[in-house]
Amino acid sequence: xxxxxxKLLSKDSRTSTADLATMLGISxxxxxxxxxxxxxxxxxxxYKAVIxxxxxxxxxxxxxxxxxxxxxxxxxxxDVAAKVMKYPEVESVYLMSGVYDLNVVVKGKTFQEVAKFVxxxxxxxxxxxSTATHFVLRRYKELDVELLGTGKDERGSYLL
Amino acid sequence: xxxxxxxxPTVQSIKPSGIRKxxxxxxxxxGVISLGVGEPDFPTPWEIRKAGILSLESGKTRYTSxxxxxxxxxxxxxxxxxxxxxxxxxxxxxxVTVGGSEAIDACIRAxxxxxxEIIIPQPSxxxxxxIVALAGGTPVIIETTAEHDxxxxxxxxxxxxxxxxxxxxxxxxxxxTGGIMNRQDLEAVAEVLRGTDIFVISDEIYxxxxxxxxxxxxxxxxxxxxxxxxVVNGFSKTFSMTGWRLGFACGPAPIxxxxxKIHQFAIMCAPTTSQYAAIEALKNGDEAVxxxxxxxxxxxxxxxxxFNKIGLTCREPLGAFYAFPCIRSTGLSSDEFCExxxxxxxxxxxxxxxxxxxxxxxxRASYCYSTQHIKEALSRxxxxxxxxxx
Numbered sequence: 080x081x082x083x084x085x086k087l088l089s090k091d092s093r094t095s096t097a098d099l100a101t102m103l104g105i106s107x108x109x110x111x112x113x114x115x116x117x118x119x120x121x122x123x124x125x126y127k128a129v130i131x132x133x134x135x136x137x138x139x140x141x142x143x144x145x146x147x148x149x150x151x152x153x154x155x156x157x158d159v160a161a162k163v164m165k166y167p168e169v170e171s172v173y174l175m176s177g178v179y180d181l182n183v184v185v186k187g188k189t190f191q192e193v194a195k196f197v198x199x200x201x202x203x204x205x206x207x208x209s210t211a212t213h214f215v216l217r218r219y220k221e222l223d224v225e226l227l228g229t230g231k232d233e234r235g236s237y238l239l
Numbered sequence: 240x241x242x243x244x245x246x247x248p249t250v251q252s253i254k255p256s257g258i259r260k261x262x263x264x265x266x267x268x269x270g271v272i273s274l275g276v277g278e279p280d281f282p283t284p285w286e287i288r289k290a291g292i293l294s295l296e297s298g299k300t301r302y303t304s305x306x307x308x309x310x311x312x313x314x315x316x317x318x319x320x321x322x323x324x325x326x327x328x329x330x331x332x333x334x335v336t337v338g339g340s341e342a343i344d345a346c347i348r349a350x351x352x353x354x355x356e357i358i359i360p361q362p363s364x365x366x367x368x369x370i371v372a373l374a375g376g377t378p379v380i381i382e383t384t385a386e387h388d389x390x391x392x393x394x395x396x397x398x399x400x401x402x403x404x405x406x407x408x409x410x411x412x413x414x415x416t417g418g419i420m421n422r423q424d425l426e427a428v429a430e431v432l433r434g435t436d437i438f439v440i441s442d443e444i445y446x447x448x449x450x451x452x453x454x455x456x457x458x459x460x461x462x463x464x465x466x467x468x469x470v471v472n473g474f475s476k477t478f479s480m481t482g483w484r485l486g487f488a489c490g491p492a493p494i495x496x497x498x499x500k501i502h503q504f505a506i507m508c509a510p511t512t513s514q515y516a517a518i519e520a521l522k523n524g525d526e527a528v529x530x531x532x533x534x535x536x537x538x539x540x541x542x543x544x545x546f547n548k549i550g551l552t553c554r555e556p557l558g559a560f561y562a563f564p565c566i567r568s569t570g571l572s573s574d575e576f577c578e579x580x581x582x583x584x585x586x587x588x589x590x591x592x593x594x595x596x597x598x599x600x601x602x603r604a605s606y607c608y609s610t611q612h613i614k615e616a617l618s619r620x621x622x623x624x625x626x627x628x629x
Binding site: 083087091098104 | 537540
């Protein structure tokens with residue numbers, strides 16, 4: 080497992096095999112083999128673009144939903160987590176330490192749509208005791224990428 | 240008023256930096272992509288910034304000792320010992336300065352009398368020659384060459400030494416060439432210097448940025464050199480702390496005592512906030528430095544490989560964060576190359592001649608940029624080279 084390779088891919092998964100090989104000081108074949116292996120082992124799960132949806136008219140809203148759940152004997156939280164994650168509206172599901180159990184990120188076209196989804200789907204799942212919905216008002220940083228700011232290089236061109 | 244009569248002739252004779260004009264042009268153009276900057280793109284690691292903030296919050300806003308805070312000097316001594324096997328006394332051998340630059344200035348001024356010759360290997364950082372001139376000394380230039388990986392050879396050093404030679408500046412790891420001096424190279428230089436009265440000012444500001452399995456060796460750690468060397472180092476490059484303006488000099492107590500007089504009257508003391516941040520850097524900064532070094536190393540491979548691929552021969556730079564490709568194959572001078580590249584493809588690189596006449600035929604390209612930025616610059620340079628062939 081090549082941590083440096085993973086870090087490079089997590090920063091920019093579109094980096095070419097040739098560049099990855101140069102930067103890591105290994106051959107392109109090795110890069111291809113390592114990536115294939117990590118994909119096969121489920122270490123690399125996908126390659127996605129980081130999109131600032133707020134710049135589009137078709138922006139969506141998202142909310143973080145805190146679920147309190149009664150764990151089932153023998154299954155714990157797996158059972159309800161498996162149910163929750165099947166919804167296409169659900170972006171991520173995490174089991175949490177602290178005052179609630181599952182952290183669910185839900186997206187939808189409008190606030191109403193998300194609210195309806197929570198009320199009609201999530202809160203009606205058996206063993207879900209309560210939900211608390213927090214809408215995202217603004218995204219500042221997504222997947223390590225700063226969405227605000229100009230990205231302009233503030234360093235001066237002095238002769239150093 | 241005739242200002243030329245007011246101003247010192249020595250100051251007036253100093254040439255302004257030749258590359259200012261490129262940067263002025265570059266600043267006035269839209270969409271310029273620069274490989275010109277000589278400072279890290281990483282912000283100072285957060286824990287170091289936090290230590291600075293904490294010191295401000297707790298009201299540590301006064302002067303420190305002229306020498307710098309005792310705790311910082313103690314940390315510097317520990318650092319120099321664990322990194323480079325150098326022993327210094329915190330109370331007498333270490334001066335904390337406003338960047339490495341001030342240390343270089345104060346050292347040169349402390350040892351130079353009118354007529355003294357100071358040997359400077361070039362291409363190298365731009366400040367040595369003017370500072371020597373300001374101190375009334377005579378800069379004696381040794382041109383290092385690509386054939387010798389821009390190292391200072393004992394032969395070149397020997398032939399530059401005269402009875403007037405006072406000191407040698409050692410600019411390694413080298414900006415702009417990326418050249419380094421390994422132990423063997425330094426032994427050969429030390430061999431020439433031992434038994435003379437020639438002093439060494441070793442500017443080791445890039446000491447933590449060496450690559451390809453090379454660890455920096457300080458000339459002061461070579462047999463017989465400790466007593467004749469002042470080592471200058473600092474926080475700017477290693478810890479990405481350029482704006483904090485903090486450096487230091489370590490050397491024999493009698494020399495440091497005199498250097499500190501200059502510092503005391505010119506500067507008083509280095510910035511207090513920066514000194515607090517620097518203590519944190521030296522104590523706990525190793526991991527952050529390692530991460531940055533690894534990142535630089537990947538960019539270094541990318542840019543060196545890129546230059547060679549598009550037909551500009553680029554030796555592997557083993558230190559600092561610059562590539563120094565040869566542009567002679569284009570038939571252009573360094574100056575012409577940079578100017579035409581800027582106008583044609585809006586890429587700013589620095590002509591090698593900005594760092595001494597020995598830099599003719601080369602350009603300096605910094606790789607303190609994201610990989611995307613470097614790739615874009617390389618592809619523009621490639622296009623420029625192809626347009627020259629038509």
